[in-house]
Amino acid sequence: MIELEHLEKRYGAQAVVQDLNLVFPAGQVTALLGPSGCGKTTTLRMINRLIEPTAGVVRLDGQDTRGLRPEVLRRGIGYVIQQIGLFPHLNVAQNVATVPELLGRSRQDTARRVDELLALVGLDPDTFRHKRPAQLSGGQAQRVGVARALAADPPVLLMDEPFGALDPLAREHLQQAFREIQRRLHKTVVMVTHDIDEALRLGDRIALMNAGRLEQFGTPDDLVHRPTSSFVSAFLGEDAALRQLAGYRAADFMNPGEKVAGLPTVEASLDARSALGVMLREGSDRLTVMTDGVPAGCCTGRTCAGSHDVEARKLKPLRLTSFLLSPALWWPLLLCLCLLPGTLPAVLRPLDLGELPAAFDPALWQLTLTHLGLVLLATILVLLIGVPLAILVTRPDREALRHLAEGWLGWGKPYRRLPSWRSLSRLWVSAGSRPCWVWWSTA
Known part of the structure; x- marks a missing residue:
């Protein structure tokens, strides 16, 4: 868990971040969202002390980060940036192995970890292990960047607009891959983005900032349906409820076991907004949801588009x-x-x-x-x-x-x-x- 208490950053008389109080929940993705110049990236860099705060405290699992040497702190935090930042003179395997080698891991363990992570991000180790960054596409290079950030198995992952430089199709594929990785690893992720769709799709929590201050912090559902200010409503836009559906799967709105012959079919992993698009294209108000090629149930346009509280629809196991x-x-x-x-x-x-x-x-x-x-x-x-x-x-x-x-x-x-x-x-x-x-x- 990451805690920010009265965090501030000033350059002379200019306040970039002002009295910021936030708690990033452990094991979840928190998106720092806001317009350009609102202090998102500055806040992110104060967490791993690439920028030193003017005032306030950053705590990592209850420990004040000022009591740690910056290099020790950063080796325990994964970091993914928009420009990717791969070393051009090293091949893919050497780039991914950078932090494990700094930590003194054995070569055998490091090689095994590199292959494991390349497979995790969807790159065949035999094909990509020895390639140079110049031989990779933008999406492939970004996947290697994510693998490098996860190489030392850090509990915390900081991501500064990691998918912003990609074309829309590559960005969507990589976002989907990241969601699957997060479902498996449950890292504490803080992600800077100015893309509303990306924040609603990937974020378990969203911190919306404006002029260095926190406007609202909560789930995507809180910001879309319960905005606390006119700025929140205006920034998200009138179509925020439709955008939010991109963060949920068709299976989240499915009535299990319901079977109707002759309906258009979609995969359970398809996002709910795309499922609505299929309904419009096919002229149907109902779809059959498939899991591994087998009908698992049906979802309707009303259950998708008419949901006012998407989080309440998701079944949470009772422990x-x-x-x-x-x-x-x-x-x-x-x-x-x-x-x-x-x-x-x-x-x-x-x-x-x-x-x-x-x-x-x-x-x-x-x-x-x-x-x-x-x-x-x-x-x-x-x-x-x-x-x-x-x-x-x-x-x-x-x-x-x-x-x-x-x-x-x-x-x-x-x-x-x-x-x-x-x-x-x-x-x-x-x-x-x-x-x-x-x-x-x-x-």
Whole structure:
């Protein structure tokens, strides 16, 4: 994780970056977006101390980078620039091996790592290992630049407009390759770009800057649908929602298992904006989504174009560890423990009416304790059954089970998240009469 605290850079009286506070999440791609001269590249270079900040702190995994020697810091950070920066007198393998050799890695390990990375970025090692940079196309050279940045397996990767010098077709192919690499490696990436499409396509988070200040930081969905200023709306443009679809695959909007004969087909990996283009070209409002040549489901123009919250549509697996630490579990259990001394006697033995003050209605008191006992039982059953089921159906390999839960049982989508404390409070109020109905309708 990278943290910027009150970061500033001034040249005389001119402020290039002003009081910048940002946290770049670990394992995600954060795009620094903004117009020319807004301080994007300066911010990036202050992270690896190619530019020293005038004020403020940069922390890498909690450590102040000012306490590290610049060369030591940079060897642990991958760096990809627009001009690629390959050494012209070295071949491809030697360029990629630069940092591992500086770190003292053995020749055998370095050669193995070079071949592995060339294959990862889509270059055949036998074909490209001994070529010089002058013999490479722009896209090939940029792939070698990415491989070199990953050679020492750094946790952090800084990218300064890495695809800006490429033609549109090569840029799109390389962006797709980078997305696949990031899905496998989960690096913490900070990427400077002035290309809105690129930021929406590649960024898990976007930091939009203007005149050295941060205008808005959030997911692409936050900036497109919940802009915090008129500048954000104007910079992204009226077609921002359509551009955003380029960052999602057709499979993200697919109804799994749905099969309709005679529909146009697209691959699951195709971006959703291109899928909409196929619908317009073919005059159809529905497509069959293919996975490895087999129909996996259908997507419609309404599910793609009508989505106001794309992130909410993406199923996030429920993890047992995060649930066990959640207040959604602990506060109802604590309430159960508080009620336990009063409810168990009512369940296990008849109430001795002589134990009650004369002011209490014995029948009402007995009914209240019995109701609380049923509520306790319903809550325990919900936790024992609902939690394992939610974990099961949100696993990535459980598409068929999710389709069964959605379509055949008519649950809707109860597994998207466990109920909040408000939902559980409704459960406690009315679980004595309709526990199952309250659970599924508020989840």
